[in-house]
Amino acid sequence: MRAYQDMVFSTAVRLTANPAQAEDISQEVFLRAYQSFENLRSSPKVGGWLKTVATNLTLNHLTRHRKRWRLFSEVFSDDSREEDVASAAAVLDTALTELEADERRARVEQALERLPDHQRIPLVLYHYEEMPYQDIADRLGISLAKVKTDILRGRVAMAGLLAQGGVGAPDDRRRYSSTTRGTPS
Amino acid sequence: MSSRDQTDEKLERLVSQVLRDQPLRQAPSSLEARVLGELAARARLPWWRRGVASWPAAVRVPVVAGCAICVPLVWVLSLWLAARLVTVARSRMAGPLATLRHTGHALASFGAITSHIVQSIPREWLVGGIIATVTLYAVLSALVAVGYALLYPRPGPDPAIPRLT
Numbered sequence: 464m465r466a467y468q469d470m471v472f473s474t475a476v477r478l479t480a481n482p483a484q485a486e487d488i489s490q491e492v493f494l495r496a497y498q499s500f501e502n503l504r505s506s507p508k509v510g511g512w513l514k515t516v517a518t519n520l521t522l523n524h525l526t527r528h529r530k531r532w533r534l535f536s537e538v539f540s541d542d543s544r545e546e547d548v549a550s551a552a553a554v555l556d557t558a559l560t561e562l563e564a565d566e567r568r569a570r571v572e573q574a575l576e577r578l579p580d581h582q583r584i585p586l587v588l589y590h591y592e593e594m595p596y597q598d599i600a601d602r603l604g605i606s607l608a609k610v611k612t613d614i615l616r617g618r619v620a621m622a623g624l625l626a627q628g629g630v631g632a633p634d635d636r637r638r639y640s641s642t643t644r645g646t647p648s
Numbered sequence: 649m650s651s652r653d654q655t656d657e658k659l660e661r662l663v664s665q666v667l668r669d670q671p672l673r674q675a676p677s678s679l680e681a682r683v684l685g686e687l688a689a690r691a692r693l694p695w696w697r698r699g700v701a702s703w704p705a706a707v708r709v710p711v712v713a714g715c716a717i718c719v720p721l722v723w724v725l726s727l728w729l730a731a732r733l734v735t736v737a738r739s740r741m742a743g744p745l746a747t748l749r750h751t752g753h754a755l756a757s758f759g760a761i762t763s764h765i766v767q768s769i770p771r772e773w774l775v776g777g778i779i780a781t782v783t784l785y786a787v788l789s790a791l792v793a794v795g796y797a798l799l800y801p802r803p804g805p806d807p808a809i810p811r812l813t
Contacts, residue, residue, distance in 0.1 A: 489679055494683065548652070
């Protein structure tokens with residue numbers, strides 16, 4: 464359990480952005496693992512099994528609140544302009560390299576937690592779980608176009624949040640305050 | 649590839665790099681204790697409060713065999729009971745059903761007579777009657793409205809509320 468608890472907890476907390484809920488989900492994952500202990504003890508795929516169960520349980524948990532974030536996802540349209548995307552890339556490209564590893568880790572995790580659900584969940588599934596766009600759309604029950612839009616806006620908003628944290632240039636901060644405005648936290 | 653696509657791709661690459669460079673979040677120290685505590689609590693439960701799969705074989709086999717016998721037995725019994733109930737209900741309801749049938753016949757006869765009478769009245773009389781009824785109804789409503797307006801006493805201004813002028 465000790466070997467995998469950080470991985471299971473990270474999977475859950477990055478999707479939920481809520482450590483308490485992530486701990487509950489992690490507990491449930493390990494209880495299920497103990498139920499399948501005989502099959503898992505000799506399996507080399509135990510890590511993958513735990514990660515899949517953690518992802519599925521977390522998404523099931525989030526599905527209970529799905530109406531809320533789905534609604535927001537549909538209300539706020541894609542207004543990310545090309546210059547927003549370019550500035551976001553500039554922030555990520557330059558600013559984070561100036562930080563110490565610990566500070567950088569903390570700042571990225573905070574930015575991820577502050578993203579609204581409808582952006583963070585597909586973003587995490589895409590970048591951490593390496594799920595294709597279509598699988599994310601199927602799993603979340605939203606359109607493929609919406610998944611792509613939400614992920615793009617999530618990237619821009621994340622860069623904006625990093626910039627607001629004092630990382631980026633003043634111009635970038637001003638621009639991102641308009642990009643992330645109106646998104647539920 | 650357009651410049652927008654290029655910037656999108658660059659942003660995706662950078663975000664991927666930033667996120668994948670992140671170390672795992674450290675699980676709370678309470679997690680292990682919670683899991684072990686829950687497992688211990690489950691282990692303390694008596695066998696009959698756990699899932700059937702974890703029951704002792706000496707209990708599980710007779711229970712499964714008993715269920716295999718009971719299920720078809722209950723099925724046959726409920727079919728027999730339903731058939732019996734239908735038979736009893738039919739015999740009990742024979743009297744009321746006959747009364748209901750006679751009432752239906754009487755109502756049908758009454759409807760036929762009424763229809764015959766209505767058809768024998770000239771169409772002009774029927775239209776005139778309907779117009780007269782509607783007119784009388786409208787006149788009565790107007791009289792009630794006028795009477796209400798004239799006769800109902802209206803309260804004066806509240807002396808406790810000062811006038812704006």
